[in-house]
Amino acid sequence: MEARLLPYFLILPVTLFLCLFFLYPFALVAQQAFGTENGFSLDNFREVVTYWKFPISMKNTFLLAAAVVPIQLALSLLMATMVTKMQKGRDLVLYIWTIPLGISDLAAGIIWLAIFEQSGFLNSMMVGLGVTEQPMSLLSYQTPWVVFLAIMLAEIWRATAIMLVILVAGIGLIPKEYYEAADVFGASRWKQFTRITLPLLRPSLQTALVLRVILAFEVFAVVAALGGTIFPVLMGEIYAYQFDLQNGGAAAALAIIVLIISIVFTLIIIRALRVPKGATI
Amino acid sequence: MAEIRIKNVAKNFGSYQALHDINLTIADQEFMVLLGASGCGKSTLLRIIAGLETATTGEVWISGRRVDHLSPKDRGISMVFQNYAVFPHLTVFENIGFGLRMQKLPDDEVKRRVERTAGLMHIEQLLKRYSGELSGGQRQRVAVARALAMEPDVILMDEPLSNLDALLRMEMRAELKGVLAESRTTAIYVTHDQVEAMSMADRISVMHQGKIVQAASPIEVYRDPAAEFVASFIGNPPMNFLPAEAAGSGRWTVAGQSFEGPANGKDLKWAIRPEDLRIADQGFGARAKVVEPLGAHLLVTCDVEGHQFRAVLDSELSVKPGDVLTLAPQEGRGRWFDPETTLSVA
Structure with a gap:
């Protein structure tokens, strides 16, 4: 075979796979979102956007992402730095920290539900210690901030490791000599972190943040388990349109909206953390 | 006054001893080269002086101050790394000014110093x-x-030219020597390249298996190597060695030739630099094995009584493999070594 064509031949299977399982379904969703019996229309979008639950679920999704992602970023950076500095047992710690990655998000939600519900671990512990006399209903519509906190905790517990893994790999790529030079030229540990590690970690930060932010907009099962209808989010609304209201067109339209939000944030992150030409390791 | 004193420094990596009891004093504004093959401990010693490595035992003093417990930034040093360690995310300006920014110098001072050293x-x-x-x-x-922008008392360089091609290396060698002489800093320069060491150093410390074998001026290291290792490491090609038999009262027989030497009872080795040999009427009978015309001169590898023996001769001579040459050493250039201690004998 001609050497010129070989690369195209090699990526053919992946291309076919992506076309069949991503591009084709996407086209179907788009068709469903934009199409009615009268041809192209924005009726579905008009319907979902004007529905009273749309602003609330939009606000909740953004609020959750804004509360969770920065904490996860800071935590994963801290954890990655700690793991990198470890001489022994580094792999073991990394494996333990990444265990939540292997648990499905619904299971994670149920684990945290078992902690927070009325007959859950937290209540039993508080009663046992005499902090409260009776078990309290923590996850109720009367205490929405506790619901929010519980979802936050569950999300942080569940999805920090995905960033951690990417950042650990990224830190491993930074040559040791840069830190030695920084040491000699008088940079403190903190300055080494802000002036050397962070800027050189930009490509990994990009990947980790894009991935995490997209996942944050897709948050569903954890919220469903802990918040139910008290805390509506975009993904939950898509589910409700599709299965409860049997309105595929509206579900597709909302899915497209989530996609657009994800694309916008991806572009912002890529732009904000771009590496100038010639400034790569 | 940035004098560096290294006192009884030793370094172990686990059970491997990388440095054995190093003692060395480097004078203010001296250009000291640590020379040795890879794995001899020269980089380890430099990194201990820099503070990037901790000595197992011993002390490091810079400008009369004990520094081995201080962090690198508090030692008044700056350093040039083998792979440069130029920060990829900073411009050249910010790279040169990095240390100055860390010292929180005002912007105009940073600019002045960066522009001066860049110049x-x-x-x-x-x-x-x-x-x-x-x-x-x-x-x-x-x-x-x-490194220069820091205006340091001491500048440490770890094989700074080893990643450059030959021509550039020669150019930078001369330039670096000039710049450092002008900056009046004390310099320690690690290299495995003897030409670099000879051409740049005020003094060379030849290192071998974690020890300093000889610390002396380049010409002394070349002319009067303190040990067989130095004799065979410095000079290209290295010194020739022949066994010497005692003939009594300070006379020695080397490959049939009689020489005056040390008054020593034991057998010795006699050594001569290939460039200190010439064709004469009387001398060693040497059968040429390989003839390499190098342009400036002719390198002939011969056989003298079963020992390999090299001579650097005039390039005009016509020598063929198999020819028998008569080679005589120049007066006063032969050296003597004790085969047991491998040290030089006067």
Whole structure:
């Protein structure tokens, strides 16, 4: 075979796979979102956007992402730095920290539900210690901030490791000599972190943040388990349109909206953390 | 006054002893080269002086101050790294000014010093570039400028030229020597390249298996090597060795020739530099094995009584393999070594 064509031949299977399982379904969703019996229309979008639950679920999704992602970023950076500095047992710690990655998000939600519900671990512990006399209903519509906190905790517990893994790999790529030079030229540990590690970690930060932010907009099962209808989010609304209201067109339209939000944030992150030409390791 | 004193420094990596009881004093403004093959401990010693490595035992003093418990930044040193360690995310300007920024110097002072050292290293036109846009030689210049901008008492260099091609290396060698002499800093320079060491150093410390074998001026190291290792490491090609038999009262027989030597009872080795041999009427009978015309001169590898023996001869001579030459040493250039201790005998 001609050497010129070989690369195209090699990526053919992946291309076919992506076309069949991503591009084709996407086209179907788009068709469903934009199409009615009268041809192209924005009726579905008009319907979902004007529905009273749309602003609330939009606000909740953004609020959750804004509360969770920065904490996860800071935590994963801290954890990655700690793991990198470890001489022994580094792999073991990394494996333990990444265990939540292997648990499905619904299971994670149920684990945290078992902690927070009325007959859950937290209540039993508080009663046992005499902090409260009776078990309290923590996850109720009367205490929405506790619901929010519980979802936050569950999300942080569940999805920090995905960033951690990417950042650990990224830190491993930074040559040791840069830190030695920084040491000699008088940079403190903190300055080494802000002036050397962070800027050189930009490509990994990009990947980790894009991935995490997209996942944050897709948050569903954890919220469903802990918040139910008290805390509506975009993904939950898509589910409700599709299965409860049997309105595929509206579900597709909302899915497209989530996609657009994800694309916008991806572009912002890529732009904000771009590496100038010639400034790569 | 940035005098460096290294007292009884030893370093172990686990059970491996990388440095054995190193004692060395480097005078203020002296250019000291640590020379040795890879694995001899020269980089380890440099890193201990820099504070990037901790000595197992011993003390390091800089300018009359004990520094081995201080962090690198508090030792009054700056350093040029083998792979340059020019920060890829900073421009050349910010790289050179990195240490100055860490000292929180005012902007105009940073600018003044960066521009001055960039000028010294002829990289003024590169100040806005990133290291990814620079050649190896330019990066090297940035690394040196960054070290000089600190106006340090001591500058440490770890094989700074080893990643450059031969021509560039020769050019940078001369330039670096000039710049450092002008900056009046004390310099310690690690290299495995003896030509670099000879051409740049005020003094060379030849290291072997974690010990300093000889610390002396380049010409002394070349002329009067303190040990067989130095004799065979310095000089290209290295010294020739022949066994010497005692003939009584300070006379010695070397390959049938009689020489005056040390009054020593034991057998010795006699050594001569290949460039200190010439064709004569009387001398060693040497059968030429390999003849290498090197342009400036002729390198002939011969056989003298079963020992390999090299001579650097005039390039005009016509010598063929198989020819028998008569080689005589120049007066006063032969050296004597004790085969047991491998040390030189006067």
